[in-house]
Each structure stands twice: as structure tokens, then as C-alpha cells.
Amino acid sequence: MTFASDNTGPAHPKVMDAVAAANTGYALPYGVEAEMERVTDRIRTLLDVPRAEVRLVPTGTAANMLLLGTLADPHQQIYCTDIAHVLVDECGAVELTSGGARLTPVPHAGGKMTADALARAMATTREGDVHNHQRGPVSITNLTERGTLYRPAEVAELAAVAARHGRPLHMDGARFANAVAASGAAPSEMVRDLAALSFGGTKNGCLGVEAAVLFDPDRAWTLDLRRKRAGHLFSKHRFLSAQMAAYLDGDLWLEMAAAANAACARLAEGLRSLDGVRLMFPPEGNILYAEWPRSAHEALQRTGGGYGIEGDMDVAPDAPVAARLVCNWATEAADCDAFVVRLKAALA
Template sequence: MYFASDNASPVPAEVLEALARANDGPQMPYGHDTIMDGVRARLREVFEAPGAAVYLVATGTAANSLSLAMLCPPWGAAFCHTTAHVQVDECNAPEAFMNGGKLLQVQGADGRMDPAALADMLQRLVPASVHNAQPSALTLTNTTELGTVYTPDQIAALTGPAKAAGLGTHLDGARFANALVTTGATPAEMTWKAGIDILSFGGTKNGLMGVEAVILFDPARAKEFELRRKRSAHLFSKHRYLSAQMEAYLEGDLWLRLARQANAAAARLSAGIAQIPGGRVMHPTEANMVFAEFPEAGHTRARAAGAAYYPHETALGARLVTSWNTTDADVNRFLGLIHG
């Protein structure tokens, strides 16, 4: 009953096997490995973006911070949702990488940015005088931090006005796969076709040991990204071991299978909690995170039995995150305990 984080899940056998295969003989370092050639080609195919520039880093914070630094200069502002990971949970890394650029928070229900709130801020801040932060970037998160999902139309409703105001756009896709399988859209529809310029394509939360891809749909400034990655110490020498993980992730659509499993577990958990007397789901469960309230006695029983989760996430109730390896038995046992 481990629902504290999808980061706590182990690595699927397919990924370990790919690492073992990669561990054979020499490979050129620093991203020049032949496995990366395959990963680059496959991601371009998956995203229907033959010209995209594709890079790997080992953390989501690096992916987000490097991406935002590409879009937001030291005098700039990047708009994010109030609950965005870049705003709340990255220890100012995005601001450090933007070297003076700042995050400006935009409201919106259920973790999704409200287009009217963004329009209002753009109207007030664009054009900016020399005295103000220059609006430069929009960053969205899909799956959102509250477990909801943006559809391609909802993304486009935000990127459209942002781009019209001259902003570059980024998507934090730490849980991109979980969002994608919910919408049924294609990867291209969820990103560049909806106006996204740069994607942090998550792997770690969905089963990898530690790999995220950064995809620049416009490769014009690819060299700049490479320099930024190296300068920030995020260019791995034994890069083949990152490539191998991503190769396994994409092979046979493992990434989609893992995300479907995690989402299905969250759906069962959410539906079960909603049926418990005193149970209430706080935000629609659209991916692999459940925010819910249930009676204190249920918390006591579940935690005494060893269930791991964040029981009182401020006003949001409990936060429960499912993973690719969450079993029906885990969910059933937890529901039984909180029901009493």
C-alpha cells in the first residue's frame, strides 16, 4: 500500500534488461552512443516531429529549469500555475537557471490554469515597460499537480494567447504518459500541435531509474540547449545508460502500458474512496493521483497497517499516488482499511 509517490516504484524488468544489453563493450560518451541515435529517431517518430532536437537529462528539475532558461531571459517572466512544481517544489532552480527571470503565478481550478486569468495577466503586463519583468514564457504541467489532465484544446486555449503575446511555451510532462493515455490524443496533438515549443518528457515517475527527455520542437537553438546542459553539469559522460532506459521505455509502447496500469489503479482507488461514508474526492481523478478526504479513523487504521501516503496535504485532504506496479490487492486492502 505504497501511495506516497510514483517515484518510489521500482524499475520494470524491461528497463533492467535494456541496461544489461547496453553494458556490453564500449560506447561513445556524452550522448554520442548509438542507442541515443535510436532514441532520438523513435521520439521524433512518436511525436511526428522529424526535425525535433532531443536530449536526455536525469531529473525533472533539470529538464524544466533548462527548458525555462531557453525561453525566459534574466529580465523575463514565466507564467505558471499556482501549484506548479516549478513554483513549489524545485527550490528556485528554474529561477536560478533563468538567471534573474522570475515565475509569475496564474490561478485556476483543479490545477489547470484558467485562460481568463492568464488573459488578464497578459493584458496587464504586455507590453511591459523597461521597469517591469518582460513576459517571456508560459509553462504548463500535464498531468497537473492535482491529478487532472489538460486536453489538447485546453492547452491550445492557453498557448494561443501566450504565443500571440510573444511568449515561448513549455510543458512539464513529468507525468506526460499518464495524461496522454487519459485523453487518447496523440503525442503531437498534446504538444506542438497544441502550441508547445519545448517538452519535458517524463520517464522516472513512470518506471525509469532516472531519465527525462527534453524535446525542442523547433531545433533552431539546439546548440544553445547543449551548451546550457553542459554548463549546468547535466551532460552525462556514460550517457548510454540513460539512452538504454529511454529505449526500453519506448520499445513496444511500454511507457503507455505502464501509465495505463497506474491510471487504472488510481481510478479504482478514487471510486472506492468516493463510496466510503464520509469519503470525498477533492479533484477529478484523471491520471494517477487521488486527492481525497475520508474519516480520521480510516487514516489511523490504514497507517497502522503500514499504508504510506500523505494524509493531510493542507486543504486538499490526502494525496495518494499510484504507480505502474500498484496492484488491485494493494488498492482493495487500503479501501478495506479506510472503510473500517
């Protein structure tokens, strides 16, 4: 077992079965197979966005770059937090696909962008000055990169700030399922103020599929062209739609997210019981951050580690280690308990 990432977890057997079933006979290519029509209808109903356009891609980076590239002009800036995946983990993909739009970092608070911080960032933009990037879309991540949760009211506040300047709001929902499961809100409530959603599946039990959901159908042709030009239009598309159909069938996506969240809550409870361990942010989904002494980290590494490290350990060699632990749908209670036992021994 490893807590390094939810990407390390297996695909769900129902997803695997769906892919195998799709590998029978013939189907039209490039997203015009019958299953894709059903997936589109399901997502529109689920999110209560009857006019939305849905396009499937294999990675979260692809969904983000294509949606933000569609929403932003090359001379605009895209506001995101200073720890946003689109900023620090996508190798300039958004800038590439948008034709040069700049990602502007907004300081986060517990992983989240606040309405006040966004308002300040947008106010300082020299709108109307030909020498500068102009205001563009806002992008947030839910769950956040720190495992915290935007609730619908918080999303609405950010959307209101963006709307004052006539700009759209995008959500990187690589862990949207975990956010919905944690919030108790309906999926439609979580997206009612958005212009676009990257609807994740890969981290939550799929082999590799995300839905780029664009709420304005008038922009769909631009999205289609960007997808093709970027090399993300699958020919044997049925293997993407089969995954997403199985993922959404019977709310499997929420069941898996709830299981991952529950495992993370159990792990957090165990870590709180240990002297010398501090949770850095409230774990609201399937990600938690915790600090413990460097000596304990070194002892754990000798027995396999099993988690990520935040920051550069060489910068402050005497400081506590900031560890990132992520649960997935298949994480078992015994895995969580065993890690706590290992860490307790390392702290001794």
C-alpha cells in the first residue's frame, strides 16, 4: 500500500469490465459512438446543465488546458491559486493551448482562493492598458490541492467577483467526486456558478478518462478544434465513453469517492492520536497533509515510505517533514491503521 497518490490505486472492476465489453465488434470512431450520447445525457442531467457540451479526454491536464484555452484569449491572464495544479504541475499546458494567456497566481488560504484575494488580484490588473495582459477567466480546484473543500456558497462568491468583470469561472474537478461526496451537496449545486468543469475520473477508479464540460454550447466548435489540434481526440473513443458510462452508472463514482474520503478520515484520526504529528489542513476529502520530525521520516523511508513530500527538504534540513498522504477508493482500514503503527514506531 502507498499513500503517495490516488493515481497509484487500481481501476474499479466495473470499469475494467466495461472496457472489455466495448472491445466487441465495431463502433464509430472519434466520439460519435452511441455510448457517448448516453454519457453526454447523463452528465447533463447529473449537473443540471441541459445545454452543456461534453468532450472526453484521457487526462486531467488535457481537460484543463482545453477548457481554459477555450475560455481565455491569448492576451488575457487566468487567475488561479499559487499552488494550483494548472500552474505548478502542468508544464505550461494551459499557456500553450491558450496561445499565450498568462497564469496569474493568487495567494491561497488553506488551499482555497478567497473572494477578497481574487478581487484584489483583478483590481490590480491594468485593464485597458495595451502593454499588459487583460483580465481573463478564473480557475479553482475542488477538492483543492491541499485536500480542502469549496462549498457552493464559496464558489458563488468567487463567481460573483469574476462576473463583475465579465469573466467566467472554471473548476478543475480532478477530485470533483470527492468534493461532492464530502460536501453533501447535489452535484448541480457544486457547479451552478461555473462556465466549465473538468470532471475527473482517473484518480477515482477509472483507467484514464476525464470529461471536459463546457456550459456554453456556442464555444463548442473552438473546444473541438483545440482538442484535435492538441492530439487529444481519440479515434477508438468508445474505450473512453465505456469508462465514463460505467463510472456514472448507479453512482459508482460517488461510492468510490466516499470510500476514499472515509479512509482518509480514518487515517487522520490515527495521526491525530500521535504525539509529534500535526495535521496542516483540515482533511475534508481524500488528501491530508501532516508534519512530523525528520528523524521519523528517515526511519519510515527505511521501511518503504509510502507518501509524498511537500517542498524542498534541503532548504530547511532541521525542519519537520511536510508529508502528503492520499487515499483512493481501494484503500482499506487496515492500510490506514498499519501506517499509523509504522509512524508511531518511527516516532519512538
